[in-house]
Amino acid sequence: MKRIQKMLIAFTLVITIFSPIAFAENDEVTNENVPSAVKTTQNSKDVFPAKSEQPATNLDTTDTQTNQYTGEKVKDTNSAPKEPTKNQTQQTQPAPVKNTTDDSVNVSSEPVETVNNYFIGTFRLFDRTTGKTLDFLASRAFTYDYKQENPKLIVDQASLNIFLNEMDKYFAGKNSKKIMFASPIENGKYKISEEIVPTRRIEREQFKQEMMRRIKTADYTLFELPFVDVTVAQVGQGANFGTEISMLSSYLTYYNASDRGRTYNIDITAEAINGTKLAPGEKFHFNSRVKSVDSKLKNAFIIKGDEFVLGLGGGQCQVSTTLFNAVLEAGLKIDHRRNHTLKIHYVPYARDAMVSNTNDFVFSNNFDNDIYIFYRKAGNSIAFDIYGNPADKKVVKTWVTGSGNSYTLYRTIDGSQAQETFRSFYKD
Numbered sequence: 001m002k003r004i005q006k007m008l009i010a011f012t013l014v015i016t017i018f019s020p021i022a023f024a025e026n027d028e029v030t031n032e033n034v035p036s037a038v039k040t041t042q043n044s045k046d047v048f049p050a051k052s053e054q055p056a057t058n059l060d061t062t063d064t065q066t067n068q069y070t071g072e073k074v075k076d077t078n079s080a081p082k083e084p085t086k087n088q089t090q091q092t093q094p095a096p097v098k099n100t101t102d103d104s105v106n107v108s109s110e111p112v113e114t115v116n117n118y119f120i121g122t123f124r125l126f127d128r129t130t131g132k133t134l135d136f137l138a139s140r141a142f143t144y145d146y147k148q149e150n151p152k153l154i155v156d157q158a159s160l161n162i163f164l165n166e167m168d169k170y171f172a173g174k175n176s177k178k179i180m181f182a183s184p185i186e187n188g189k190y191k192i193s194e195e196i197v198p199t200r201r202i203e204r205e206q207f208k209q210e211m212m213r214r215i216k217t218a219d220y221t222l223f224e225l226p227f228v229d230v231t232v233a234q235v236g237q238g239a240n241f242g243t244e245i246s247m248l249s250s251y252l253t254y255y256n257a258s259d260r261g262r263t264y265n266i267d268i269t270a271e272a273i274n275g276t277k278l279a280p281g282e283k284f285h286f287n288s289r290v291k292s293v294d295s296k297l298k299n300a301f302i303i304k305g306d307e308f309v310l311g312l313g314g315g316q317c318q319v320s321t322t323l324f325n326a327v328l329e330a331g332l333k334i335d336h337r338r339n340h341t342l343k344i345h346y347v348p349y350a351r352d353a354m355v356s357n358t359n360d361f362v363f364s365n366n367f368d369n370d371i372y373i374f375y376r377k378a379g380n381s382i383a384f385d386i387y388g389n390p391a392d393k394k395v396v397k398t399w400v401t402g403s404g405n406s407y408t409l410y411r412t413i414d415g416s417q418a419q420e421t422f423r424s425f426y427k428d
Contacts, residue, residue: 130173172198179244189275245387249330252383262300265315268293274375278365286361324353326384331394336362339424350407350424367392
């Protein structure tokens with residue numbers, strides 16, 4: 001029995017020793033049919049060479065290589081970047097810079113208008129005298145004519161004048177003056193208006209040319225305004241008011257306001273004259289000027305013959321008398337005037353001017369400029385003010401002499417030795 005056991009052990013040993021083992025060429029062991037026990041004893045370096053030992057010549061154009069042991073294509077992460085071609089180098093080069101803010105770049109001093117320059121923005125204006133600034137939206141008066149192939153900058157002169165007049169007032173400061181002027185209303189009449197006007201203004205042409213330059217060159221730096229000293233008359237040119245006027249004379253008389261018919265006649269007659277403008281050399285005829293109110297007159301006391309009686313139009317003579325004295329004090333030429341037949345008491349003797357169907361009060365504008373006649377009413381008084389050019393202001397002196405029923409009114413103008421006389425004769 002023991003002999004049989006020994007034979008089995010020996011047979012097993014022989015089989016184990018002579019088990020088939022395949023050898024690869026170059027004495028390298030293949031990985032086929034290698035027992036796990038043998039694999040664990042082999043150096044991994046000998047079985048699977050490191051990637052660093054693999055040939056670098058196996059790179060292809062797709063950055064992949066074939067594993068010589070597995071046959072798989074894998075991406076080579078250690079491969080060097082491909083050198084760009086000549087064409088690729090030219091395509092990737094940056095284009096040259098066309099515009100720069102480098103101060104070393106020479107910029108032409110001539111205005112260059114491009115599409116980018118056709119924008120009109122806001123400019124800050126500055127006045128050194130007052131220290132004021134003002135932002136001006138230039139598109140209010142300047143624009144480009146985009147219908148042209150090369151748009152041209154154009155100016156709306158009317159809009160520019162309006163803006164410049166506004167700026168003159170804004171920057172006036174103490175350089176201003178309050179003036180009166182006659183504003184036209186309706187039916188050829190005028191009214192007195194007042195306005196504060198500057199005695200200096202922006203130099204128009206210089207401002208326009210400089211603004212056009214700044215728009216074309218996009219120069220938005222602070223713009224110091226050019227000013228010039230001017231007269232009020234020059235300021236009025238292109239503005240919304242006329243020539244400056246001032247009061248040349250004024251005269252006031254009183255009446256009994258409780259006499260309603262007479263008060264009414266005074267009001268409508270004086271209103272018919274109010275706002276009248278008389279040009280140089282033009283004559284004023286009282287009866288013609290007030291003819292429009294004839295049908296509206298009421299009964300009031302009038303002088304008829306040698307007595308006071310009720311009649312249409314009572315009170316109109318007080319209007320003509322008040323106007324006569326205003327004209328007298330202004331130094332205007334009296335063409336025709338006649339006193340009442342009876343003495344009246346709302347003016348000194350010899351200073352009255354009677355009107356009727358057969359008598360008129362007429363005077364002329366012998367000045368070089370227009371005159372304006374305005375009526376004022378306050379309580380139980382009536383006044384006429386005569387306005388005109390300040391250059392036509394006269395120094396007038398008047399006085400009356402006489403007694404009884406005979407009186408004489410005298411007038412001198414601007415110190416002249418020549419005296420004008422207006423004689424009056426009254427009945428008892």
